[in-house]
Amino acid sequence: MSALLTIEGVSMRFGAYQALDRIDLAIQQGEFVALLGPSGCGKTTLLRSIAGFLKPESGRILIEGQDISRLAAHHRPLNTVFQNYALFPHMTVQENVAYGPRRQGATRTEAAERARAALDMVGLADFGPRYPREMSGGQQQRVALARAIVNQPKLLLLDEPLSALDLKLRKRMQLELKHLQAKLGIAFIFVTHDQEEAMTMADRVVVMHAGRIEQVGAGTDIYRQPATRFVAEFIGDANFMAYTADGDTLQLDAQGLRLPLQGKTPPSARGVAVLRPEDLSLSGDVAAPALSGTVTDVINVGSHSMIHADIGGQILVARHGGIAPSGLVPGAQIRLAFAPEHLHLIGEQP
Template sequence: MSALLTIDGVSMRFGAYQALDRIGLEVQQGEFVALLGPSGCGKTTLLRSIAGFLKPESGRILIEGQDISRLAAHHRPLNTVFQNYALFPHMSVLENVAYGPRRQGASRSEAAARARAALDMVGLADFGPRYPREMSGGQQQRVALARAIVNQPKLLLLDEPLSALDLKLRKRMQLELKHLQAKLGIAFIFVTHDQEEAMTMADKVVVMHAGKIEQVGTGTDIYRQPATRFVAEFIGDANFMAYSASGDGTLLLDAQGLRVPFGNLAAPARGVAVLRPEDLRLSDDAAAARLTGTVTDVINVGSHSMIHVDIGEQTVVARHGGIAPSGLGPGAVTGLAFEPESLHLIGERP
């Protein structure tokens, strides 16, 4: 099956700054894809290139096999939802949504009917007569979505449209947006710097850094099997321990010279072992404890506690369910245990 969207070797430079470096990516029909990364990683530049607001210096952008790289933005079979929603303040909600069909040549009655259907799709069927100023931020975001989907684009681009909402509303809108995408069956490409947001909504997460794609996969893939140290650091919390592999099925961790059995699994000769905080548990069992250290900080956040432990060469973090045990505070000595299979190995780059 051919891809809906193909990004083929797209590069772009702003002066001496390499914004995009030979980007290659495919998006299938009906996929929800998140472009995730820190500020300046290239995700918004890539989105704007797909939309037609920027022209790549090299490479191609294809929709269903057709090269659209040189098409003007308004001729591309897609639509964009912006951070600020970009609603027309002098038009009613219905007029805002009907604007697209009218520009495509639909009659006033047909455009209004399509606008009402789109508003109903986003749960605003009764809000047509209102003006944007009379609506909350969440409602304005839904109007922007209705205006984007009313022309039934093949692809919908979303440039951090939830960033202006408060935390609780943003979390609710994440789920509503995910359900709307599933109902429409339209491919969504969503730009965000919020890893939780990406992992909540997206089928496929594209992690970007310094104008390049570091890894593409499901949220579980990139969390449990990060391809690079950058991905492991950016997605969630992680402890890193340098290691070297021996020929006898064990790993030698630099941390306290610990030797860990690793079975027959192939391991790069040298690299860094990634251990997530939830896989590192407190232990008073001398036989089970693999690391020993001194507690430096205990951060209780209600549902869990983050225990920072100095193991000599570095500080590691363990996630403990619930409130930390009484007596476990700064200065306390504790053991830390983990299962060898919890380690994810990232080999040194040549």
């Protein structure tokens, strides 16, 4: 099956700054993809290049095999939802949503019918006569979505549209947006710097760093099998320990702990082992591999506790379900056990 959107070798500079560096990416019809990364990684530049607001200096952007790289933004079969929603303050909600169909040549009656259908789809069927200023942030966000989908684009681009909402509303809108996308069947590309947001909504996550794509995959795969140390650090919390592979044995620099490779093929003889905090336990099982050390800090957050421990000069973090045991205080001795199969090996120098 051919891709809906194909990006081939797209690069862009701003002066000496390499904003995009030979980006290749394919997105299928009906897919929800998140562009995730820190500020300055290139995700918004890539989105704006797809939208037609920026012109890449090299490479091609194709929709259903047609090269749209030189098409003006308003001629591309897609729509964009901006961070600030960009609603017309002097127009009612109904008029805002009907604006697109009217620009495309629809009659006033047809545009009004399509606007009502789009508002109904986002749960705002009764809000047509209101003005944007009379609505909450979450409601304005839905109006912006209705305005974007009313023309039935092949692709919808979303530039951090939830960032201005408070935490509770943002979490609710994440689920609503995910359900809306599934209902519409339109491909969504969503820009965010929030890893939880990307993991909640997207079928695939594209992790970007310094103008390049570091890894593409389902959120759980990226979390459990990060391709690089950057990805492991950016997606969730992680502990890193240098390792040396020798034959069928792995040795951690931390306390010289030796473990069987158990069929794993290390990417290099020397590299970094990643262990997530939830994979370290306070288990008293003496048969399990473990690292011993001294507690340096305990942070109780209600649903769980984050325990920091000094393991031979290196700080590791363990996640413990619930409140930490009363005896677990700074200065206390601790034994952190783990299952060897939870170690993920990255072939980068420590």
